[in-house]
Amino acid sequence: MVFACRNLWSRKTSLNILNRKITRFCQFTTKTITEEKVKFPGVKESYFTDKMQFIQSVNPIPTYRVMDRQGKVLDPAQEPQVSKEFALKIYKDMITLNIFDLILYEAQRQGRISFYMTNYGEEAYIGSAAGLDSQDVIFGQYREAGVLLYRGFTLDEFMNQCYSNEKDSGKGRQMPVHYGSKKLNFQTISSPLATQIPQASGAAYALKRAGNKNCVMCYFGEGAASEGDFHAALNLAATMRYGIASRGIGYGIDSIRVDGNDVWAVYNVTKAARQLAVEENRPVLIEAMSYRISHHSTSDDSSAYRSKEEVENWMRFDNPIVRLRRWLEDKNWWNGQEEKSFRAFIRKEILTSFSKAEKLQKPSITDLFNDVYDRPTPNIIIQREKLKKLIEKYPNNYPLKNFKNEGEDL
Amino acid sequence: MATSVFDRRLNFSFSSSTQSPPPAEGFMPGVSESRFIKNTSEDALNNRELLEFGVLDGETKKMNLFQSINDAMRITLATDETAVIFGEDVAFGGVFRCTLGLTEIFGRDRVFNTPLTEQGIVGFAIGMASMGHTAIAEIQFADYIYPAFDQIVNEAAKYRYRSGGIFNVGGLLIRAPCSAVGHGGHYHSQSPEGYFAHTPGIKIVIPRSPLQAKGLLLASIRDRNPIIFLEPKILYRAAVEYVPMGDYELPLGKAEILKSGKDVTVVGYGSQIYVLENAIRMAEKKISGLSCELIDLRTILPWDVDTVVKSVNKTGRLVIAHEAPQTSGFAAEIATTITENCFLRLESPIQRVCGWDTPFPLVFEKFYVPDVIRCFDAIKEVIEF
Numbered sequence: 159m160v161f162a163c164r165n166l167w168s169r170k171t172s173l174n175i176l177n178r179k180i181t182r183f184c185q186f187t188t189k190t191i192t193e194e195k196v197k198f199p200g201v202k203e204s205y206f207t208d209k210m211q212f213i214q215s216v217n218p219i220p221t222y223r224v225m226d227r228q229g230k231v232l233d234p235a236q237e238p239q240v241s242k243e244f245a246l247k248i249y250k251d252m253i254t255l256n257i258f259d260l261i262l263y264e265a266q267r268q269g270r271i272s273f274y275m276t277n278y279g280e281e282a283y284i285g286s287a288a289g290l291d292s293q294d295v296i297f298g299q300y301r302e303a304g305v306l307l308y309r310g311f312t313l314d315e316f317m318n319q320c321y322s323n324e325k326d327s328g329k330g331r332q333m334p335v336h337y338g339s340k341k342l343n344f345q346t347i348s349s350p351l352a353t354q355i356p357q358a359s360g361a362a363y364a365l366k367r368a369g370n371k372n373c374v375m376c377y378f379g380e381g382a383a384s385e386g387d388f389h390a391a392l393n394l395a396a397t398m399r400y401g402i403a404s405r406g407i408g409y410g411i412d413s414i415r416v417d418g419n420d421v422w423a424v425y426n427v428t429k430a431a432r433q434l435a436v437e438e439n440r441p442v443l444i445e446a447m448s449y450r451i452s453h454h455s456t457s458d459d460s461s462a463y464r465s466k467e468e469v470e471n472w473m474r475f476d477n478p479i480v481r482l483r484r485w486l487e488d489k490n491w492w493n494g495q496e497e498k499s500f501r502a503f504i505r506k507e508i509l510t511s512f513s514k515a516e517k518l519q520k521p522s523i524t525d526l527f528n529d530v531y532d533r534p535t536p537n538i539i540i541q542r543e544k545l546k547k548l549i550e551k552y553p554n555n556y557p558l559k560n561f562k563n564e565g566e567d568l
Numbered sequence: 569m570a571t572s573v574f575d576r577r578l579n580f581s582f583s584s585s586t587q588s589p590p591p592a593e594g595f596m597p598g599v600s601e602s603r604f605i606k607n608t609s610e611d612a613l614n615n616r617e618l619l620e621f622g623v624l625d626g627e628t629k630k631m632n633l634f635q636s637i638n639d640a641m642r643i644t645l646a647t648d649e650t651a652v653i654f655g656e657d658v659a660f661g662g663v664f665r666c667t668l669g670l671t672e673i674f675g676r677d678r679v680f681n682t683p684l685t686e687q688g689i690v691g692f693a694i695g696m697a698s699m700g701h702t703a704i705a706e707i708q709f710a711d712y713i714y715p716a717f718d719q720i721v722n723e724a725a726k727y728r729y730r731s732g733g734i735f736n737v738g739g740l741l742i743r744a745p746c747s748a749v750g751h752g753g754h755y756h757s758q759s760p761e762g763y764f765a766h767t768p769g770i771k772i773v774i775p776r777s778p779l780q781a782k783g784l785l786l787a788s789i790r791d792r793n794p795i796i797f798l799e800p801k802i803l804y805r806a807a808v809e810y811v812p813m814g815d816y817e818l819p820l821g822k823a824e825i826l827k828s829g830k831d832v833t834v835v836g837y838g839s840q841i842y843v844l845e846n847a848i849r850m851a852e853k854k855i856s857g858l859s860c861e862l863i864d865l866r867t868i869l870p871w872d873v874d875t876v877v878k879s880v881n882k883t884g885r886l887v888i889a890h891e892a893p894q895t896s897g898f899a900a901e902i903a904t905t906i907t908e909n910c911f912l913r914l915e916s917p918i919q920r921v922c923g924w925d926t927p928f929p930l931v932f933e934k935f936y937v938p939d940v941i942r943c944f945d946a947i948k949e950v951i952e953f
Contacts (some may be wrong), residue, residue, distance in 0.1 A: 250797050295699070329732040338731045345698060346731035348720045356688045357723070360695025367652070367677065367701070374695075386715070390688030392577065529733040530768045532792040535821065535870035540769075 159373045160431045161355065161392070161406075161443045162286055174407035208516075211491045221447055222427060226477050227483030238422050242491045248288055248421060249486055250309070252281040252479050254504050255304045258313070258450070260318060261508050266456045270516065271320050277301055279451030282478035283377075285421035286446070289428030290375055295365070296344045297358040297376040299351070300335055305377070309342040313508055316514035324518055324562040328524040352378060352385035359395045359441075366439060373435040375428075395441035406443030420445030420477040422485075449464050449476065522562040542568065584695035592751035596806035601840050604826050604864075605809045606779055612810035617783070623814035631811045634804040636778035637666045637743075640785040641704065643815050645834040648702050650739070651789070653679045655689055657707030663708055664745055664804050690716035690742060694724050694794075697737035702789060710746035710798055711758040724794040724915050725769030738792030743785075745801035746774070747839055748937055753873045753930035759838075759892040759923075764796050765869045765901065771795045771820060772868040774838040777803070779811045783818030785867065791820055800839035825879070825938035829859035832947055833879040835888045837865040840938065844889055847943030850867060854944075855951060867899055876902065877909045884915035889938045916953030919946040 196204035224236045231237045259276035277283075280301065285458070287308035288412040296305055304317065315327070319337050322330035326336060328346065338346025345354070345361075358376035365372055382388055396409040406413030412434060416427045424446055431442040449472040453460045485493035527534060527542045534542070546568045549556045558565040599605065600654055606612035609628040617623055631639065644651045653667055659681045661668035671679040683687050686707055693703035707713045713720075718874065720742070728736040747759045761772050773788050773795060775781035788795040826841070827848070836844045841864050848860040861879050865871055880886050888899040899920040906918060921938040929936055 243811070327732050327734060328730065331732065332730050335732070338734060340734040346735055347729075348723060348730060350718060353719060353723050356685075356691025356719070356909070359688075359694035359697065360692035360697075361690070361699050362695070362700045363652075364650075364699035366698075367650070385686055387691060390683075390685040390691065393683045393685055393913055394688045395693055397576075398680075458847040488899060525732075529729045531771075532728070532736070532738060536873060 160373055160428070160435050161358070161395075161411075161441065162283070162375060162377050162428070162446060174206075186492075219415045219445075221415045221417055222423050223420045224426060225420050225481055225485055227419075227481060229481045229488065229499055233486070236422075236426065238426055242489070244288070245482075245486060245489075245491060248284055248425075248501060249479075249482050249492065250302060250504070251284050252421070252482065253501060254313075254508075255284070255307055256479060256503050257501065258303075258307075258316065259509055260392070261512060263452075263456065265320075265512070266334075266387070271283055271334050271433050273456055274320070274334070275301055275335045275455045276452040278306055279472060280418065280448045281417050282421040282424050282448065282482075284430040285376070285424035285445065286444075289425045290432060292374045293343060293374055294432070295358075295372065295374045297340075297354040297360055297361065297374060298344065298347055299349045299354065299378045300566060301379065302339065302347075302377050303335065304425075306342060306344055307341065309339075309344065311337065311339055311342060311344075313337070313511040314351065314514065317511045321515040321518065322520060322522045323515055325515075326521065329529070330521040331525070337535040351383035352387040352391075353387050355391035356377070356394060359391050359398070360439075362435075363398065371436055373432050375432075392441075392443070400460070406445075410445050411441050413443040413447045415447060418448030419476050419481060421478060421482050439490070448478075469481070520561045522567055523558065523564075523565050524542075525568050571696055575756065581907055586767060588604065592807075592919055594748075594752075594802045596802045596839060597843065598805065598846055599806045600808065601691075602842050602845055604841065604845065605777060605807065606811075607809065609810045611658065612812060615779075616815050617818055618812065618874045621816035623816045626812055626814040628810040628812050628858045629780045630808060631782075632805050632808045633775075633778045633781055633799065633946040634664050634666045634668075636782040636811045637799065638668055638670070639783060639813075640782045640789075640812070641667065641785065642670060642673070644702065644704070644789050645670065645678060647815065648789075650700065651678070651702035652696065653704040653706065654682050654692070655743075656684055656708045657681060658706050662886065663747070664799075664801060664952065666743070666799075666804075686712055686717050690719040690724070691753040693740050693742070694719060694727065694737050697740035697794070698727065701750075702739040702741075704741050704743065704789065707742060707744040709756055709758075710744040710760050711755045713744055713760060716742075717763070720764065720770065720794075720796070721767050722829075725767045727769075727794070729769060733734075737794050739789075740794040741785075741789050742795070743797045743799060745804070746798040747800045747802060747804050748928070748933060750933065751930065752928070754927050755892075757928040757933070759798070759890065761796075761798060761868045761890075762892050762897050767869075767900050769794070770869065772798065773820060773866065774798045774800065774868060776800075776838055776841045776864055776868065777807050778809050779863075780818060780866070782811055783816050784820070786815065787817035787820050790817065798838070802839050818866075819866045821870050821872055823866055823875040824864045825861060825875065826864055827860070827862040829861035829883065831858055831883055832844075832860045832885040832887060832950055833863065833876065833883045834860050834943075834947065835863045835865060835876060836890065837868065840889050840891060843938065843940055843944055846940045847947060850940060851947040851951075855948065858947075858951065860947060871902070873905055873909070876906060880910045881913050882905050884910075884913050886910075886914075886918045887943065887946045887950060888918065888919065889921040889943050889946075891923050892936055893925045894920055895925050898924050916950040919950055 262274045265271050284304040287305040319335040336347040358374045362374040392409040396411050417423045434440050434442050451473050490506040527538050612628045613624050649848040658667040689705050693705035699859045716775050746758045762770050771793050773784050775784045786798050834844050852858050888902050903918040921942050
């Protein structure tokens, strides 16, 4: 399985603290008489020393990139050999995601949907979707709409979920951006942080047992890596063989740090990680360094903990979309005219989908009671009857005209 | 990786020496004399619930509780290619021997040890089940299930509902030894069913005997909902009965009337059943003409309201007993539902006999548990009201 952690803050100080936590141990010394090896259980490679030394950090972990901020390839050998069509698909998805976010964020601000989370600044993670097989199973955190988009989740499907309408495959039960798709192998998003990480370990084990040559890709943010479930999952994955990079190393997991704003670096690394996971049954941890331009969600104001200037600098000087655009333009695969017309086109598409979703009814009120179990249990059947009687008794207090079937099927 | 068959918190060890200390799961006097234990093969097969499974012509074998649980899991591994069992020390047979010998038969990729991480174990099991596999996760003691609370309550229980029904973890089962053992103190004695009974989306099952455990466990594993299966650990060795060798299931959500009576309905589950049996015997001896009805709930969630309502409508009196603390314990749920449904038939206030609202105390265990005398006294109370 592959863990993809997006380190959204990329502050050296915090990483140093992490390193210290992992590697701080003390080596007491005995006078070495022979070249005796350390044989305590669990010790991989160690030697006895007569020098007492507290260790604070491992060597700095390099950050892999293919392109610089201007989209110039650093080493031609690292440039992926991709078709124009393939590169443009990624680029168009990045722009679509960006415009989609813009419109839905505004919709939330106008009170038309209850909540939203944008992907600003992190759009290059679409490179990881491109590096996977479409049958690989995704366990996401909540900021992976681009992966779904890349796999073919339609604008209508996104909209219907955000509007909790009758066509929402989640039946209107979860807040916006909690997408899921069986056919696209994308497990439904849940709000609690990091719970998906040990689940991804289990799903990977299921694939391995079934002899399936696919991997599980698990996404989570830097914050989730503080939760106990993150450690539980790495521990499980490491001991059963299938980190944030420094933490991954602490668990003996192949780990790599990558420039998360460089779509080709993310793509290359994901492909290579996938190969390790599928062919050698090894867990791999990818730490993709990026910067969340947006607030955490529509319920957050990030100016309370970071300066506006810092955010603007990231947006201006290290924009993953601009970087790919420059790369495309250098290849003469894209130009300003195409940019303009595509943006206009996709904006129109999104708005069409938007107003369509807004007009649909809410799901049937019976969906309140379905799917708690495979079949409704006696207590649920009784409670559904009670609600039905209550609505009949107080029809004015429970208007149903916005709900599919208007309560007829309750 | 854990490499010890000993529980990490206490030395819950086994020894074959005749000089050995009491077994980890303690002693439960009275179980072997219980009228509800099937002491002969004929007795075991005289069960209408087994009719449809074709085991009535088959063989039976004398088993204790851990052996019958082992047998159910062996059948599962043999009949379901996707089934795996894992947890702390399970590859060696587990602290209570429930998985003994399964690694040797089915291999280490199907019966394996995990690191000591309950949230990891349950999360891992949810992941497997979400891919359509059968995941049997063992939590070494029910007292240690709480690190996995989030995974159980927020993930497993809501997996189907939150996805609009497109994903589910129906193949998930969590087994955990529970309840008093005589010397378990705070952390080897708890009965946590009440916490989970507040969670729509999961089912909770607590068996009372080897025959029951095998059928209920097989039904639970095959049920398409996540299930917590709590095993009263004091019964692992104390309860021995004839168990059909074949593959059979007992119904979930269905209580069993163990003894019919006309004056008082007595409800319990798990090892408490034997305490109640003795309390009833005592009451019927001391109060002439008294006849009590004893119901084993078997499934805590969703529980069999109909059977209890029917019974109380007949008797007019209800006593409920469980080891978990009284406040917000499952008895409260039963009492409320019965009040709603049987108000005009009730002859006396419903009595709850539960653990006190304190942590489970080591040296005061005898005073803490709802023992025979307390249960007897409650029966007397509802009669004399």
